[in-house]
Structures are given as structure tokens and as C-alpha cells.
Amino acid sequence: MCSTRAGREKVGSFVRGHPRGLITLAGTEMNERISFYGMRAILVLFLVASVGQGGMGIAEGAATAIVGIYLSMSYFTALPGGWIADRVLGERNAVLVGGIVIMLGHISLAIQLGSFFVWAGLALVCAGTGMLKPNVSAMVGKLYDEEGESESASRRDAGYSLFYMGINLGSAIGLFLVGWVGENVSWHFGFGITAVAMALGLIQYVLGRGNLGKAGERPGNPLSEAEKSALKPRVTAVVAAVLVIGIVAFATGTLTVDNVTYALTALALVVPVCYFVYMFVFRSGDMTGEERVKLKAFVWLFIASAVFWMIFDQAAGPLTLFAKNSTDLTVGGFAIPAGWTQAINPVMVIVFAGVFAFVWSKLGDRVGTGAKFSVALVLCGLSFVLMYAATLATQGGSVQVSLMWLVGVYFLQTIAELCLSPVGLSMTSKLAPKAFHAQMMGLFFLSISAGDAVGGQVSRLQPLLGGDYYLLLGGVAVLGGIAMMFFLGKLRGLMAEPKPRDVKLAV
Template identity: 55%
Template sequence: MATTTSDRASGGRTFFGHPWGLATLFFTEMWERFSFYGLRAILVLFLIAPPSESGLGMAEGTAKALLGVYMSMVYFVALPGGWVADRILGARRAVLLGGFVIMLGHLAMAIPGGAGFVYLGLVLIILGTGLLKPNISTMVGKLYAGEDDARRDSAFSLFYMGINIGSLAPFVVGYLGQDVNWHLGFGAAAVGMAVGLVQYVLGGRHLRGVGDQPGHRLTPAERARFLKITGAVVAAALVVVAVAAATGHLTVDGVTVALTVLAIAVPVGYFGYMFRSHEVSAGERVKLRAYAWLFLAAALFWMIFDQAAGPLNIFAQDNVDLNVLGWHMPASWTQNINPIIVICFSAVFAWLWLRLGDRVSTGLKFGFALIMSGLSFVLMSVASHATHGGTVKVSLLWLIAVYLLQTLGELSLSPVGLSVTTRLAPTAFASQMMGVWFLATAAGDAVGGQVARLQHRFGDVRYFLVLGLFSVAAGLVLFLFVRALRRIMGEGEELAPSRT
């Protein structure tokens, strides 16, 4: 496999000084994130829109819960998706197949055929993302086998910039979906993924064998056991679905609750398995205990942060003055505020962490993130009060301030979590721990979708205030244990701010 050094030495085509294979992966991820964030920006608005406006007319509580479990499952399937690539397909084919399935999902949603096509599309997007998301990052790392860490970190910084550029998709998908036709917006997301696939195939030769073969291909005996277990799981799932349908529990609400339970049960079970494993040493078990608390803090953070696509998006549509110079801006465009701030502040935070060095520990950064997310919801409570029960529209500056606080928290937690996951992972579970980290987002998003049901019962002011104060309190409690966590984990985190 050719490396960056050999590419430069031979005068080959480079991408900002990196092998051109990075450009192939950069644009694939950028277009996949374009499709993901584009859909995320309009999904809940489409679900609650009345049929007269071509929406599904779904109750707000149900729509928020469905959005929550959709985003949860996207991250939940990263763990099995990585396993499939490592043992069966290889990363390169997994990314290609995943992107194709994602495109089919968006195409299904682009068909104005009712709720059935919407649910089919969401399932396909979830399955496809599970194959693409974890494995494309793995391929970036493998492009730099034998290279120094500085070159690899520089590559990932460029790669994550592609994620942030792609997350500006609401400018296109949001406009088409809200101001023209919902299904045209979904179609635009499909086109974006199709463009990413085309350039991925055309640029495949620049990858030079990276990800062509599974890292640990199943033996014939393992393959037979895998097929047997898979068949049993599918059969059991079909039985559960049949029983639920027969008893009248196969509803959107029932499915979202079941998936939320799954999103909580799996990480709990996985941590229990690791704690009991004879392959984990006593010292690793102590570090794993510290990591479990950070995992809980991250799940709480994402529970609040990812409500941007649900409650905050609906608030923007109903209660924010979106008129700009006589033109009414689509509410989905407010979903661009966060990635724009990320792009503006990423370099600042990278400099700040290097400047502060060991003086600011992981626990302190996580606590700060929880306080920032909490304060953002306290501010949302004040903004909700300023609407006087929805009779007055407030300035867009309220949402900008809310997203600024949340982004400061994101930049303090998301890249730190990636770093601490690699440092605290037990040796026997090192290759699986990044998938475990994504389970924190999955659990937080699923629970957040269910918690959002309380908004109608509590009212906006009390809902945002209670959640905000709870998050602030959790951050302050975490501050009390900073010294203990610091002693267990050590210092010297090296970060590269990113979106997921």
C-alpha cells in the first residue's frame, strides 16, 4: 500500500499534501453527511405537517420520539457495521454497499406514497449508515499505515472538515423540502449520496488496496455459526413483530419505546460483559469504571444536544421571526447555525487545548460541556417565556445564542470523547470501543426522543428549564469528581474537534 511519503516522493497527485485517496474518502463522507443532515433538518417538520401540506400529520410527541430513535439507530448500528466489514465484506465494499443502501432509503422517501415509504426509507438509511459511517473513518486511518501521528491527525482534520461542509445541507434540502415539496427535498438528499457514490467508485483506484479485504475474515466454521445465529435472531424478531401486530402493539409509539429500551440495554449489557471478562485486567477495570461515568455524561449531553432537530426545530418554525429583509427563511435553515459555529471555532479549540495542556482534565471538559448544554436549555426557557404562550415571535438571535452555547459544549466533549475512548479501552476490546462510544449518542438520542414527549405536558418554559437545570447540576456533580478521574486516567489528551 502506497503511503503519503511515497506519493510525495513520486510527484503523484495529492490533496492538500495528502494522498489523493483522502480526497476520495473526504468527498464520500461529505456527501453522505449532506444526505444525513439534510434529512435530519426537515424530517420532524414533515412528520408533523398536516396532510393538506403533504405531511404525515403525526402528533408532535410521536414525531419527536420517531426522530430520536432514528438518530439513535444510525449510531447504534455502527458497532455491528464495523464487525461486518472486519469479518465479511472489507471496509471498501462495506462503504460502497452502505452508500448505495442509503441512497435507496432517500429515494424511498422521495416517493409520495405515504407512511410506508417513509418507514422503509428510514430503515434503509439506518442500515446503510451502519455500514458506511464507522468504516470510512477506518479507511482514512489505514491510508497512513506506517506514517507519523502528526500526518494522520492532519488527515483527520481535513476529513472532519468535509463532515462539517456536508452538514450545511439544510441550505439546499431544507429550502427544497419546506418551500417547494417535501419529497423533492428527500430526493435532493438521494442525489447527494449518489454523487458521493459516483466519485467513490471513480476515485477507488487512488485508495490502492485500502480496505479491500476483511481484517479478520470469518473461517468456514465461524461463518456457519454466524448464519445460524443471524437466522435465529431474525426469526425471533419476526415472532415479536407478529405478536405485537396481533395484540395491537405494533404502532409507531410502541416501536420507538422498544428501540429506546434496546438503545439503553445494549450498552448496559456490553459494559457488564467487559467488567466480567477475564481478558480485562484489574487496572483496566478501574479505568473502565471511570469511562462508564464519562459515557453516562456523554449520553446526557447528546440527549439535550440532539433535540435541536426536534423541539428546537419546531420552536424555530412556530415561535421565531424568520423574516430576513422581507424574505421568510425556512425554519430548517436554523440547523445550519451549529455547523457554521463549529467551523469557526474548531481551530480556536484545537489551539486552546494545546495551550492549556494537562491543566484541564477530561472530567473538567465533560463537566463544562454538560453545563453549556444545560445553560442553552435554560436560555431556551427564557426565549419560550418571551413568546408569551406562542402569541409573539422572538428574534433569531435567541436561537443563535442557544446554539453557540451548545457548540461550545460539543467542542469540549465530542473530540475529547474520541480521545479518551482510545486511551481507556481495555486491550482486548480496543477495536470495539469506538463503536461503544457511538452507543452513548444512540442512548442519548433515543431517551431524548422519549423525554421530548413531556414538552406538551410541561409546557415549553418548564420543559426547557427542568432539563437545563438537570444538565447543569450533572456538570457540577462531575466537577466534584474531577480530581479522582484525573488520577485514574492521566493527562495529555490530544484533540481534533469534529462532528459525528
């Protein structure tokens, strides 16, 4: 019984065992995901639709590459977004600014004023997502630190699983609502709905900020005056270099959509490597010895995450086109939009997220992070092996297959996702050096960026390889997951996780 005022406040700050601020952050992220996944439901279909149908008339291979790079850059910008929060704005203000920029991007896509506004809209959404997503996720972990829960890894994992359920609720709403409106009314009207969703998310966030306590209120490692003075010429030089490269590319005729996707793919792969070198070599003094060891473990989990997302986010490109071209989408006499098939995954996450939160809480430390990641890779790989079988069932494209093929694919991917994604967010929060908390969350999202960038480029091969494309990628993931199982003990040591035999079973 809590008889003191402090005790009463602590009990009052929890909703069913979790910080009340979790509702505010989950609600913000839910609305942002309505806008993000709503646009994702129709983006590849909008790009391949003819100009007469209100689309862009882009070839399928190029369109899937664009979608992959768009998804990649949405996560790539999480690193500078995390840096800005750590050094300048604080996570709380960064989330607010990011939401505003996202809303402006969706408005740009909705206004139907030509291709420039389409590319500008995609760029704004990418930039805003980088400000909002890593920082709202990082604040979830800080809520548990504030309430004295940092020692309870399983409790934090459960909190992130519940947070992740809110994400997928928003994803499902966006996919269903915008998917139907975009395909049946107007692409641009669908984009307009995503702008409204982000506006509602901003209102919810501002009204609920009082529940966040001091989480993300100030930058974790603010810039000194000397650093601010040194930063200005560097930023100016980078902006000038980008402008010069753009002008030269335009003048020489090399500023094409394909070349831009190639350049951004290279960027998504080179930057994480450089950033790891920067942290290990040049900023090592800002970390304790224990933090440096944990960062080594993070590198291996980063690679596993990249492989997972290379496959998982193909849903927005090749799998949606497979649904449109090769799947019987008639359900109960109603022809569902192709974009709705992407909603199978978030609906399943909503169903199973609570179960996984309960399981992780009960298992505690008996199943380590590495084991969860390896299982995720194997299951995700098997989903593409099943996808290979689905392409065989089309008999060379002459037969439309049952929707249940895609349901099976998404079921395997959902279980894999629940083993990796919310656990990955929680893992990053635990492994992050104190001075780079938000940046580390951004670095985790760079693993998604790298995977999506590679996935976007290799998706160009799908029309050429047919079903063999899915078998090839699935095999890579399965082999990666099996290989990871041989190093689980090493990972536990690097992460300072207790060995299974040292963990007492809960009664």
C-alpha cells in the same frame, strides 16, 4: 531533507501536515451528512404536516419522539456496523455497502408511494448509517497509525477536528438546500436531493480509495470458519424471533408507532449495558491489562456523551418546532424556512473548527479529555437554560421572539460540541482495544443513540411542561458537568494521560 524514496513518499502522503486520505474520508462523510442532515431539516415538519400538505399528519409529541428514535437508531446500528467491519468486510468495504443502503433509503422516501415506504426508507437510512459512519471515522484514526503518528494525541485530535469541519460543511449544505426545497417545493423532492447527495459521495469515495493506503482494507479480527458456522443459526434465530414478535404485535393490534418507539428506546439503553458486560466479562482475554483499564474510563465518557446528545439533538424536534411556531423567521424581508435554523450550528462549527484544531494542537495534553467533556456538558446545559428564557419571552406563545434567541442557543451548543464530539471520536480511537477497534467506534455512537432515544421520549413532555422542560434538562446537564470536574484526576489516570504538571509547555 528527505533523500530516500520512502522519505519522499511519506512527505507526499501529507496535505498540510495530515494524511492525504483524510480528504477522501472527509469528502465521503461530507456528502453523507448532506443527505442525513438534509432529511433531518424537514423530517419533523413532514411528519406533523397534514396529509393535504403532503405530510403524515402526526401529532407534535409523537413526531418529535419518532425523530428522536430515528436519530437514535441511526447511531445504534453503528455497533453491528462496526462488528461487521471488524469481523467480516473490513472498514473500507463496510463504508461502501453502507453508502449504497443509505441511498436506497432516501429513494424510498422520495417515491411517494405511501407510509410503508416512509418507514422502510427511515429503516434503510438507519441501517446504512450504521455501516458507514463508525467505519469512516475509525479509518481516520488508522491513517495516523499508518503514518507513524499514533504517539501524537494532539495531532490526531487536530485531524479529527478538521474531519469534523467537513462533516459540518455537509450538514450546512444539506440543511440549507433540502430545507428550502422541502418546505417550498415538495417534501419528497427534498428527499430525492438527499439520494443524489449520497450517490455523489459514493462516487467520490470509490475514486479516492487509492489515498487510503491499507487503512481498513481487511477485517481487524476476521471470523474463523468455526465462528462462521456457529453464527448462521444464531442470525437465523434472531431474524425468526423478530418476525414472530412483529406478526404477534400486528395480530393483537399492539404494533403502533408509539409502542415501536418505546421498544426501540429500551433497546438503545439495554444493549450498551449488555455490550460493556460482554467485553469486560466474556472477551476480557482479548484485551491487555492496559486496554481493560482504558475501557473503564470509556464507560464514564460514554455516560457524559449520552447526556450531551440527549440535549443537543433536540434541535431536530422541539427546537425546529419552536422556530416554526414561536420565532420571527423574517430576515432582511425574506422568510427563511424553519429547518434552516438547524444550520446555525454547522455554520458555526465551520467557522470555529479550525480555531479549535489549532487550540488543541497548542494545548497538547495540558487539557485532558475529561475536562473537555465536563465543559461541554455545562455549556450544553446552559444553552437550554437560555432556551427556557426564550420561551418566557414568547409570553405564553402569544409573541414571536427574535431569531437571535436561537442563535445564542446554538452558539453555546456549538462550543460545547467542539469540546466533545471530535474529541470523543479521537478519544475512542485511542482507547479502543486493538481487537475491537471498529466496534469501539460503534460503541461510542451508541452513547449518541442512548441520548437521542431518551431525548426523543422526554420530548413528549415539552408540550405539557412548556419552558420548564428546557430548564429541567439544562439543569441535569450542568450538574453532570460540574460533578465530572471532581473526577478529572481519576479519569486521567485511567486513560494514562499525563498530569498537567508533567506536561512540558510548547515553546
